[in-house]
Amino acid sequence: LAVFGRAIHAIARISDEFWFDPVEKGLALRSVNSSRSAYAYVFFSSMFFQHYCWTAVSEPCQKEKQLSLPCKLIIKSVLPVFRCANVLEKNVEKCSISTNPSEQHMTFQLLCKHGVVKTYNLTFQECDPLQAVFAKHMCPNILKVHSRLLAEVMVHFPTSQEEITLSVSPTKVCFKSYTEEDTDFSRTMITEIHLSPEEFDYFQVGVDSEVTFCLKELRGLLVFSEATSVPVSIHFDRCGKPIAFSIEDMVLESSFILVTLCEAEKEVVSQELHSPHQWHRNPQRDGNAPSTDSAKPASPLAKQQVKSIPRVGERDATGGAGGEATEAPSQVRRLPILSGTREGQRLTPKFCTTWVLTSVNICIFQFHSLFFGAVSYKEQDAMAHTLQSLATASDTEEDLGPTQSSQV
Amino acid sequence: MRFRAKIVDLACLNHFSRVINTIAKLAKTCTLRLTVCKLYFILSDKVANGGASMWCELCQGNFFDEFQMEGVAAEHNEIYLELVPENLSRALKTAQSAKAVKIKLTNKHCPCLRVAVELPSLSSSSRIVTHDIPVGVIPRRIWNDFREPSVPDFDVSIYLPVLKTMRSVVERMKNLSNVIVIEANLSGEMNLKIETDLVSVTTHFKDLGNPPWASEDGCQSSSEGRDVESMAEARIDIKKLQQLLAGQQVNPTKALCNIVSKRIVHFILLHEDVSLQYFIPALA
Numbered sequence: 236l237a238v239f240g241r242a243i244h245a246i247a248r249i250s251d252e253f254w255f256d257p258v259e260k261g262l263a264l265r266s267v268n269s270s271r272s273a274y275a276y277v278f279f280s281s282m283f284f285q286h287y288c289w290t291a292v293s294e295p296c297q298k299e300k301q302l303s304l305p306c307k308l309i310i311k312s313v314l315p316v317f318r319c320a321n322v323l324e325k326n327v328e329k330c331s332i333s334t335n336p337s338e339q340h341m342t343f344q345l346l347c348k349h350g351v352v353k354t355y356n357l358t359f360q361e362c363d364p365l366q367a368v369f370a371k372h373m374c375p376n377i378l379k380v381h382s383r384l385l386a387e388v389m390v391h392f393p394t395s396q397e398e399i400t401l402s403v404s405p406t407k408v409c410f411k412s413y414t415e416e417d418t419d420f421s422r423t424m425i426t427e428i429h430l431s432p433e434e435f436d437y438f439q440v441g442v443d444s445e446v447t448f449c450l451k452e453l454r455g456l457l458v459f460s461e462a463t464s465v466p467v468s469i470h471f472d473r474c475g476k477p478i479a480f481s482i483e484d485m486v487l488e489s490s491f492i493l494v495t496l497c498e499a500e501k502e503v504v505s506q507e508l509h510s511p512h513q514w515h516r517n518p519q520r521d522g523n524a525p526s527t528d529s530a531k532p533a534s535p536l537a538k539q540q541v542k543s544i545p546r547v548g549e550r551d552a553t554g555g556a557g558g559e560a561t562e563a564p565s566q567v568r569r570l571p572i573l574s575g576t577r578e579g580q581r582l583t584p585k586f587c588t589t590w591v592l593t594s595v596n597i598c599i600f601q602f603h604s605l606f607f608g609a610v611s612y613k614e615q616d617a618m619a620h621t622l623q624s625l626a627t628a629s630d631t632e633e634d635l636g637p638t639q640s641s642q643v
Numbered sequence: 644m645r646f647r648a649k650i651v652d653l654a655c656l657n658h659f660s661r662v663i664n665t666i667a668k669l670a671k672t673c674t675l676r677l678t679v680c681k682l683y684f685i686l687s688d689k690v691a692n693g694g695a696s697m698w699c700e701l702c703q704g705n706f707f708d709e710f711q712m713e714g715v716a717a718e719h720n721e722i723y724l725e726l727v728p729e730n731l732s733r734a735l736k737t738a739q740s741a742k743a744v745k746i747k748l749t750n751k752h753c754p755c756l757r758v759a760v761e762l763p764s765l766s767s768s769s770r771i772v773t774h775d776i777p778v779g780v781i782p783r784r785i786w787n788d789f790r791e792p793s794v795p796d797f798d799v800s801i802y803l804p805v806l807k808t809m810r811s812v813v814e815r816m817k818n819l820s821n822v823i824v825i826e827a828n829l830s831g832e833m834n835l836k837i838e839t840d841l842v843s844v845t846t847h848f849k850d851l852g853n854p855p856w857a858s859e860d861g862c863q864s865s866s867e868g869r870d871v872e873s874m875a876e877a878r879i880d881i882k883k884l885q886q887l888l889a890g891q892q893v894n895p896t897k898a899l900c901n902i903v904s905k906r907i908v909h910f911i912l913l914h915e916d917v918s919l920q921y922f923i924p925a926l927a
Contacts, residue, residue, distance in 0.1 A: 424734070
């Protein structure tokens with residue numbers, strides 16, 4: 236139970252709400268943060284639970300299709316249920332989670348010692364599934380290490396440290412605080428940790444790279460993985476491509492996928508080239524053009540990029556798509572999202588993530604599906620074959636063929 | 644200007660960390676003065692600090708296994724640096740199991756104290772964690788601002804009560820008032836008082852003892868010939884007192900304070916190899 240609670244806490248670091256998605260094989264929890272720069276996925280197989288019962292519910296309008304029951308919950312309401320993971324272990328004997336589709340709420344019941352029963356009824360929203368597609372097996376760099384080591388490394392960085400750069404070569408590994416050209420060195424303390432490859436359970440470096448990612452979002456996974464004591468695998472590539480931290484064992488698996496900062500000059504253009512047919516074609520996108528994440532000051536580098544790639548604030552993206560909710564189902568818009576939503580005067584990181592907003596007529600809420608990483612032709616084929624439970628292809632124009640059935 | 648030092652002994656490292664933690668609680672920014680045999684942490688009584696000032700002195704030989712320093716010039720063989728002690732404290736915090744800690748003055752993008760911690764690891768090569776702490780080099784022409792403060796002409800000098808007790812008393816009082824009155828007399832009695840519109844609280848300490856101060860040239864100091872029962876008092880900012888007490892992680896060998904009535908309170912905390920003096924001015 237503590238593990239489950241820790242998972243919720245970890246996901247809570249990403250966003251305020253998460254997708255609760257029971258499927259036949261188990262329970263999947265997913266979350267994505269508001270700037271679409273971090274995605275968390277935790278899957279508990281049915282064996283993790285003492286008792287797991289799932290029935291498909293069919294939507295009235297789609298008699299032939301059996302949909303599972305994906306729904307969205309607000310984290311803040313769920314967190315108190317699992318507030319103190321340690322206390323949970325001691326006091327709670329059993330926790331049961333049940334939903335009733337006719338009622339719009341989900342019931343969490345904690346049966347505690349001394350006959351105390353705590354029941355929480357939480358409302359949820361029905362929504363469409365959320366998936367991220369990330370071809371882990373295509374990553375040239377894979378490190379596998381016990382979570383203890385990662386925690387020991389991260390403890391050297393101040394809790395306020397937002398971004399960390401991981402730099403690898405075949406002979407060394409280095410985690411350091413992220414600095415950029417206009418960092419004020421006279422005010423910032425910079426920390427660097429050098430490790431030798433021998434410290435890793437598995438060390439494969441196909442390409443020397445230096446990736447920068449957000450530490451805050453990762454800390455949740457670190458705590459969670461310590462609770463499970465499963466080693467953490469890190470899959471990544473060059474800068475600009477996402478980095479995945481995942482853990483996997485018999486009864487659960489989890490992945491946290493974070494975008495990595497890319498050097499404005501180098502990677503941005505190459506990201507785009509990979510899928511020319513998808514980009515810059517949609518007239519609508521320009522209409523939705525840069526209202527930047529308004530509250531945050533735009534960074535100088537980001538401004539440079541505006542010329543080459545229109546920047547769309549995440550609010551716009553969702554807002555815009557919402558406006559299209561009633562349009563034809565297969566309309567696809569691809570929007571490069573560049574600006575992260577970092578607070579303050581930090582350089583707004585340029586996350587070259589591509590993701591797709593599709594408005595599908597069938598369902599009430601928006602359908603978000605995320606493609607991480609280079610969306611290259613090669614990868615499109617690879618995605619059709621990806622096996623990881625994480626990497627499920629989603630409804631898009633290209634994949635309307637064979638993979639659609641694996642959806643949901 | 645060069646500086647490099649190394650600590651290998653864990654006990655020395657812990658001790659040094661504790662000193663740095665204490666300093667970090669007292670000052671956001673302070674001056675580090677390096678000489679051949681001593682380190683000084685100095686906070687001068689500028690208005691920005693609320694008038695409080697600090698002088699902390701350590702003998703480098705008690706902490707460092709290696710210590711090499713070259714000052715700005717031969718006849719001024721000292722280095723004055725301005726730094727944020729909290730950074731140093733943080734760098735040392737995770738070094739508690741280190742094999743060695745090296746500190747070096749470098750100048751990459753800007754002058755920095757580079758703290759390199761060598762940590763044991765499961766593999767054959769150790770882990771190295773480096774922290775680059777930015778520092779400011781203080782030019783010689785303003786070194787005079789950082790002279791050792793002299794002991795004021797006090798009215799009463801008294802040993803402090805057990806710091807732990809004093810700390811918990813002051814912490815409770817901090818919730819009620821911003822100003823605390825500290826008063827003491829030559830009979831070893833001290834009172835800590837706060838007074839607000841609604842409530843006034845006084846804590847009395849007895850039998851504390853008054854340290855003997857030998858007057859330097861035999862002339863009468865203001866405390867001699869003074870009525871033993873009469874109290875010298877000063878109203879000070881309670882937060883400063885609380886910070887001083889909170890920063891003490893180990894009981895000092897000697898702890899005393901000198902009160903100049905209505906002017907200033909001078910605290911002296913002595914450990915085996917560290918001495919700390921802290922001046923809190925009285926409020927109007």
